[in-house]
Amino acid sequence: MACRSAVKSNTFETMDFPATVHILGKDVLLHPITESLGIFVGMRYYTFLKRNDKEKFSNINSLLILIAATLGALIGSHMIGSLERPDDLMKAPDVWAYIWLNNTIVGGLAGGLIGVEAMKAIIGKKESTGDRMVYPLIAAMFIGRIGCFFTGVYEETYGLPTDSVFGMDLGDHVLRHPVALYEMVFLAALFVFLKYFQRNFSYRSGVLFQIFMLLYFSFRFFLDFIKPKYNIIFGLSTIQLVCVFIIIYYIYLFKKNIHEIIRSR
Template sequence: MDFPVTFQIFGKTVLAHPVFETLGIFLGMRFYFYLKRKSTEKLSFNTSAAVLIGATAGALIGSKLIGNLEDPYALFEHFSFKRFWTNNTIVGGLAFGLIGVELAKKIVGHKESTGDLIVYPLILAIIIGRIGCFLTGVHEETYGLPTTSVFGMHLGDEYLRHPVALYEIAFLIILWIFLKRIESKRKYPSGFIFQVFMLSYFTFRFFLDFIKPKVGIIGNLGTIQLVSLSVIIYYIYKIKNTIKFKL
């Protein structure tokens, strides 16, 4: 396979990453609305609208902000709006989307968790997006460090690299199966599946970034790892309280 994979759309050459990212968002949203129609838990219009606006605004701001702060030196020394707008990361989107939802819920006075329903659509959207990351190779900053391991692949340059996008896809498929098994075992309080998803995904991303190119912010830890650590600590606390409530 030759990297990067591109598509001809309206006479222009487009990298696979934005194509699959857009497809992932579209299919993830369709899956979410399908699950929402089937769900017995109904939210009022005001609550649904507030959660949607909070999640969208938070995710948009967070994905751009954290994506650019991965290399703060480049951001501040050679700032350009085009670079700022095109840099994004799912880690920032999830973390700030969570903040946006929690703020929106406080505004409308909704105290119950609203996260479980979005878990599997999120996983589906990320998997599809990561297919695009893999097909783009080294032409966007979603590749791994050079490696001599059996997993190394040529992604568009002379090095064998960790195919980190494939690692993430494999992890998310396993996580999907694991969460389904948790659901089938017993009834947990609303929001528990989302909490396990967030803890699992951010723990995975923390360790995955050790085999990705990054700028060290504190020691050898990059921006994404520092954000991941904050979310991990938050959800360890949340899950501890949820399990205590269950018992």
């Protein structure tokens, strides 16, 4: 979502929200810095893994798929992000500016998936391309969520009020679920789990990415119940509805191919 006004709040004695970094005489929000750093690290990680690439794609096909993934992620991120609150979108004085200023990783992943599958259909390729992207994506998302946390309540990536032991004051003097921290813990655990799975099981190309998508979208579906949200239908938000469609899609793939895609080493 778009960043709100950067009004500081003395949440802790040593921390203000949103966190800023002093660069060249100016205070710069930490969030865009961590997002940029996450993208950079993810791309370098991806390049490193690609050196041992065993996927049979030509350079031109790989480039076309990468372009499709990037374009799909860009469109999906902003489209789903702007549809989180349809009323605000309809009332926005500048609709295109509103769409551009709102985004979500859920839409980015879903849009990227659609873009890749569409391009593969166009160029006639059936091989999976996703496994190599899993760990770079996790790394990029983890780093980006650091910025989300340190933005506090000044960007809509915070949780609902809570009386639990996990409650934190993120800038409005209300104890809230630190959902960015929850997601960071989940991503770290997911990274470890997928590494374990990769070492101990044989599987068809693409399965690692499918497991990543199924588990991440399942996590986000439940996480959004403790975040402020606009219910669209059946008490679910736009992001949760997208999660449901992606979860159903990957459950279908697993159910269809489970006997041939995974076996113990």
